[in-house]
Amino acid sequence: MKRLTLNQVARANLAANRKAYVSLFLGILLAVFLATATSLCAWGTVRAHEEQMAERVGWMDMFLLNSDSPTDEQLRNCGFFSELGHATVIADVGETGVSAGYYDETGARLINRTLKEGRLPVKAGEMAAELSALIRLNLEKAEIGDTLTLDLQPAGGVSEQRTFTLVGILNEQSEYLETYSDMPGMRLPSLLVSPEEKSFAVGRSIVHRVLTYAPLITYNQVNRNCPLDLAAAYAVSRESGTITYYDSGWERARRTVERIMIWAILGAALMLSTCVGITAAMESLLARKTQDIGMLRAIGATRRQIRRIYGAEAWVLSATALPVGLLLGILVTWIVTLISPKQVVFSLNPWLLLLILGLSVLCVFISSRLPLYRASRQMPMGVLRDTAMLRKVGSLRSRIPFAPARRIAGRRAALHPLRHLGAAGMTALTLVCAMLLGELALGMHLSSAEDTAAFKLYGGFPDSQDPFTQAISPEGTDIRGELRQISALDGVSSVSVYTSLNANLLMEKVPEYLRPYQYDETIEDGSVVVINVEVLDQAMGYPSDWMFYSPEDLANARSRRFHDWRLGLNVECADQAEIIRGLLGITESIVPVNVCVVDLDLEALQQFVTDGSIDAAELDSGRQALVYAPTVCIRHYEKGHGINRYLLPGEIRDSEWDKIIRNDAFTAGMELDLLEMTLPAGYGSYGYDEDVPLEADAEPSVQTDRNAYFQSAETIRTKVSVGAVLSGPLAIRNIYMSGFTVILTENGAKALGLQLPSPRFASVYLSEDPSPEKEAELEEAISQCCMRTGMGMENQLQVTRDYTNKKLRQILLFAGLILLFFAVSVFMQISDAARRIRSDTRMIGTLRAVGADLKTLVGCYRLPVWICAGLGLVIPVLFYGFCAVSGLRLFTVQHPFLLIPVLAVMAACIALACTVGIRSRLASVTRQPIVENIREL
């Protein structure tokens, strides 16, 4: 006689209950599918960003400019680097800051030079170039195939003229890898020549090294622990796509985590929900088998054998569902990448796939184990009487009268929560996911730019290095004249100009309000940094601490020879101020301030007024100025990401902030004493190197230089009274305020006699949306003006169009995902209900026999649906609350009043769809005679 094996029992079991297993199969399939799709999408988004950034800065982590030490050998052996390539600069092109050179094989791979057009040079006399390099060489009209003649200057050699054929245009990299070094050859080549290019008679090539970190090594570790001298090294951040001096590794990890976070939360929620789904399916499957299990136990099967028999089902199903789910996930990811190619890249990582498989198997294992364990723990005879249920009976409350449907549904949920509420929990989780997606889509949608400018122009910057003075724009350019021409163009309604100038406030005493706030913060890597919050928005990089130093402090600092750059700047500022006071014979303190000259949108400004009132006529006549004196609210790092906010007084809750800097010095009606010092452009920057201690004997000559420097300035001193004090997060149209600022209109500034430098920005507004031809015509006309004056131009219409398109695609993607979730929820609920209805036909028959109608029967199954809808609503609301209370800024969480009603509608739709599905299921059961329902199986 053949032996009956456990596997045979399991197989027979499978064959006999095909229908019930389909839902379990689908549960497992869903788990694998969701795991695959979410992890591949997460991986894809990270890859997409990396690839975008690699176009700018390649795959390298660091590059070392021209240095002999450490040697290649040392770099390879120190254990901090994994790959080493070389970039060779053969020569610079004159004084243009453009270098020509080539890479070795590893170097080329790490630098990731991609071609926009044409091909790479392969033999001597050929060249590929970045467009920006060609523009710097005044060769922007050059096309592929043209012959270029360049003056090449090798390091330590003599200039030599060579002729090249342009064979390709390279992607832009030098812009992002700019080293700002004036030394010849000290940058990566932006003109690519062939390694076969013949060497120069005099002079030498300069070799730079390109490096990647060894796995798990970060910039910080290299910086702290690498024994080699890496002073000439530049770290590259593939996160921001620029050169950095920060820990790019840490930063990258943080951003990557942020980027993956959303997918991870989605994936985890979905996985969890499918786990619950599988558990519920397994539980109800085993519930049908209690008799069999009791029988098997009665004839002597051990618990282990029971687990094996019924666990085998889960594994057989997994084995078939795994590959299908995996393929489905890959397919969906592929579709996602087609919809949104910039955000997600289709990339199959074998390790990731392996991880997904492992996770799925774990998910199936855990979720099938619990019901199996419980089933196998039942006592042989107990199974037949369902002891688990009887044990709970003590806690039942029986109140009379009762609504039968509700009582039955509630009792079932209480007695078998997993079996009856599993799908509900799962649906609730999918609703939460839909909420997160909605939040995300909404956040993206509502954060669109508010400026309606059609074209944005970027003018010259006042390039003064000193806080007290400003240099005016290069002579011979009439930017304001050109802007007037632009505003006269047909179709242009207005041109709004933003000019900022450095001026000085003369004050008897520098108010405490303008004092910078300093505190220590421990950042992620454990190091302590001093954070400096300045209320004063003025010349870049200049500290305002100097105004508060006593003469003794400064003397002490000077004698210590400023090894601290900030201290050096402080002393320098104090010295300059002293000289200016001497030259002009003033006794007041000099406070450098930013004066913003701009077309004011008075109506929009009203909301920021905290004192006084805005009077257009007074402003234009130069009698009044506006002062933006924000209240700065500061939260330290450890209490929530180191936030600085500019808030209006009514919005401030003191307890939230570690420090609040309030304006106690500027009020409406007070008089401002303004001093403007203007230097002609082209004046060499005032030479002062804070790294080199001043030698005592060098001071007199520096002193002379300073005197001469400030004496050459054209000085304007004028008085204006404060019309209104503004505060809050002032950002309207083309104005964005970032600290204490004096605001004037152009007419007002002229009336005051101030000398205006060239505008910083200008925004061109159109009277109506232009036709494509009109837009092209305007763009051409405006770009002509820009070319003449050296301004940059951005077609904001095009930017907006691109942005809108991108957003539309994203919203489509999200809408698709939400719809998918919706379908999945409804499907889960209905199939779960169908499964329960199948195993409940006898109870249904009984209820029918004692007179229950269809409505009552539907009521018995509707509870999980309502619970799911309720949970799906409550969880997001709680989540919102949690985010609001804890200050967690995972999501924008700005639109609960918009999103919660939408969720309510969605939950109601799910409930309705599920009810309809359940009803039709039950209707098909009730079409049979009752006898068929209650017939013993």
Next chain:
Amino acid sequence: MEILRCDHLCKTYRSGSSAVHAVDDISLSFEQGSFTAVTGKSGSGKSTLLHLLSGLDRPTSGQVIYQDNDLFRYNDNQLSVLRRRRFGFVFQSYNLVRELTAQENILLPVMLDNRKPDDAWLKRLIDMLGIGDRLEHLPGALSGGQQQRVCIARALANKPAILFADEPTGNLDGKTGREVLTLMRTVSMELGITMVLVTHDLGVAEQADRIIRLEDGKVAGDSGIRKEALE
């Protein structure tokens, strides 16, 4: 007065080419307040007849007339209302709702009808059936006999017009069986409930006013309403 009638009732089960006539052209009439026992050997079609008469099953042909209305012309909702108000059914295998306590099971038809339970009546029923101490238990914790008595209480809770019972004493020992039967009989007489009872126990059948014997789906003997019952 006639309360229930069936005309040319047929129920045929088909499997492949062979057909089983479980109920074969039966026409019967039941007087209001009468107690009819249907007997016969296993497979003679007793239970099928009972299911057809009570509307739990649909006939292949023929009709069941309850108070001049054809049962199978009613829609599902009307039938449901009829079942919970006018019919009571005692199942051989009890069919109690596992999740509801004994008391809740008993009250089920009343609650389905959204009516206030008649407490005095229910108390009397429960006392008579001797299940007063088991009311808070789930059916799983009750013995077969107790479950059967809960089932009977449920069938009578709504004071139905007709009580259908399928081997109501099948799972009870002889003494209890007789007690339960007597009880059903007493209650029925008191309320004028018509009783149709299926049994293969002749001792039980003896207590009925009328005994109908089935053989192969046909009526093989009908005692008619016996004289002593009429008296």
